Amino acid sequence: MTGPLLQARGLRKTFGKGQAAFEALQGVSLDIQEGDTTAIVGPSGSGKSTLMHLLAGLDVPTAGAVEYRGRPLSAASPSELDRIRNTEFGFVFQHFHLDEAASVLENVAMPLTIAGMAPDERRARVACALTRLGLEERIDERAGVLSGGQKQRVALARAIVNRPRVVFADEPTGALDQATGHTVTDLMFDLNLTEGITLVIVTHANDLAERCSQQFRIVDGALTRPLRTAVA
Numbered sequence: 001m002t003g004p005l006l007q008a009r010g011l012r013k014t015f016g017k018g019q020a021a022f023e024a025l026q027g028v029s030l031d032i033q034e035g036d037t038t039a040i041v042g043p044s045g046s047g048k049s050t051l052m053h054l055l056a057g058l059d060v061p062t063a064g065a066v067e068y069r070g071r072p073l074s075a076a077s078p079s080e081l082d083r084i085r086n087t088e089f090g091f092v093f094q095h096f097h098l099d100e101a102a103s104v105l106e107n108v109a110m111p112l113t114i115a116g117m118a119p120d121e122r123r124a125r126v127a128c129a130l131t132r133l134g135l136e137e138r139i140d141e142r143a144g145v146l147s148g149g150q151k152q153r154v155a156l157a158r159a160i161v162n163r164p165r166v167v168f169a170d171e172p173t174g175a176l177d178q179a180t181g182h183t184v185t186d187l188m189f190d191l192n193l194t195e196g197i198t199l200v201i202v203t204h205a206n207d208l209a210e211r212c213s214q215q216f217r218i219v220d221g222a223l224t225r226p227l228r229t230a231v232a
């Protein structure tokens, strides 16, 4: 593939209607190459999560388009979009989004369960992802008993268990103390380095944004100039 992995052109997103309409994104265009680490930064309420949701096909733009591997997401059928989100994208959120009553195994296996993988194979794949993140011994524990940093590592294991091309992370260190946040950040960048997983990270943390190969700053729904562009 020669073009960008992800391309956004003229993205607009309006929430609400009439008098209550609010333009959260006002024409955002950007490119993300395979293997890039991209930070989306900006003040609270500026549109960072909205942009990430559109790039990941979790929401649809009011105008403009997102292309993934040269093809508009809008051209994908609902089942194809589900498949892309489940197998090619992984997701990490600030508050982990784990089922605390379920085991680590069940949480991490979720994308594999959705994909219809057999239980034995699921367990092997989950064990592999957990080993990658230093949590293999917690596989049968209830997710709710883990510390915040461990929960985020479980969420990261779930994000990579299907061997995705892209991991989208929305404030992945936002609920963690600094040291734990650094551990999670190191693991994410290690996945980028060793497995070529493209990272798209919404963050308020300057140190995390600084580590990325490119940063986009968004203010009031529009990009200011890219702060730094990835070197090939």
Ligand SMILES: Nc1ncnc2c1ncn2[C@@H]1O[C@H](COP(=O)(O)OP(=O)(O)OP(=O)(O)O)[C@@H](O)[C@H]1O
Pocket: 015, 016, 022, 024, 042, 043, 044, 045, 046, 047, 048, 049, 050, 051
């Ligand atoms: N579903 C929605 N309905 C109405 N308004 C929304 C919706 N989602 C987001 N918004 C508004 O769009 C704007 C951008 O929200 P968004 O969550 O993208 O900002 P953000 O930069 O990620 O903020 P934060 O850093 O605080 O998470 C905000 O004013 C928000 O209130």
